[in-house]
Amino acid sequence: MAAPMWKTIPCKIAELRLDLTLACGQSFRWKEYMPGIYTGVIGNGVWQLHQTDTELFYKVYRNKDDVKAELGDAVDIKQEIKTEPDLDTVVPAKKRKKENSKMHCIKKEPVDNLIPKVKKDLETMNSHCLKSFPPVHNNSSVEQETDSDDHVLKDYFQLDIKLEEMYKSWSKADQHFSKISKEFTGIRMLRQEPVECLFSFICSSNNNISRITSMVDKLAKHYGRKILVSNCVDGEEFYIFPKVEALAAEGVEENLRKLGFGYRAKYIQQSARYIQENGGEDWLYTMRSMEYKDAKKNLMKLCGVGAKVADCVALMCLDQPGSIPVDTHVWQIAARDYMPKLKQAKSLNEKLYEEIGDYFRDLWGPYAGWAHSVLFTADLKQFKNGTKESPKKAVKRKGKDSTKEEKKKSKSK
DNA sequence: ACACGACCTTCCGC
């Protein structure tokens, strides 16, 4: 299959910062294998993204069969849903390779070797862009494909929502937001696929981003269909996120436990089963047109979905921009910068949870959930420059990694 | 209502 070309849509950097938006813990599917190029799965395609101050570049890799199916050929995709786990890849947790534990590392090649490659890629991109101006209007299938991909991306990033204007309005209402947000522009909520979003956040309970990421990868790898692409990222495989039926199948819980999911294994299978018995993924999609409170109440019927996870899902894939997921982190932020009386509280009970959410909704308005994610991201360790993520620490960690690599190598011999 | 403690696993720091 021929490698796809880079395409472009106009997008100001103030409207979207890929580096922040894709790594702040709303989606766990994006990796920066190459500097400045983000690779991830949306729907049944592998997407690569890159941006400049004024433009968003993308290319999509897809199965040939999927492209055919979309054009109307009879290909029963359901037939290809994996419901049986890959038993041969299930091994005791202790013996498992520690793959995927570092999110943004470039494993296959040293960075220095990659840079010329990226440069060349970007040159290709640029020459293509020059060619495509002025815009060509015709009916070729290539153009139509571009249009529909544009649409997918605009929808995924919700580019019709004017982020810069909202930042202004939040800043006007909130001095603290005004200060913090100057360094953290372009953070917007994705409009994710509900099934993936839900199960990702069921994995998130009492957990950290790097392990959540590896668990989401495992769900895709063991229960999702492989996307057959080449020349995308050397040595990497990509999988569509599993269908609900695959996660509801017999033996899933047991298998996920073997894969290291812990007590979340049960939550996943039980929730999948509940959804299957209540209309499948449509049950989730209908919540996109519900009132916030109804959507949240419905989500909380699922096992493993409490108030916080429900708010994450509502905010990140169900068109509920007023959802405020109040985790321990947001609780700290609220107590520290907004509601000093919270310092007295012993634990985050239901009443307090609602109080914090209501406070921010009152302060920031109907898109309060979006504003919340700006402050949340600014508070993540990985984005704090100066104090926590000092160069010293980075070097230290790098050293540790290479030690691990050595160990692995010597063990396998 | 409300506050605990248990729950899986991994990683990091002392």
Added chain:
DNA sequence: AGCGGAAGGTCGT
């Protein structure tokens, strides 16, 4: 070297 604590919580008592 090995252990305690935390990681974007949820559930049952």
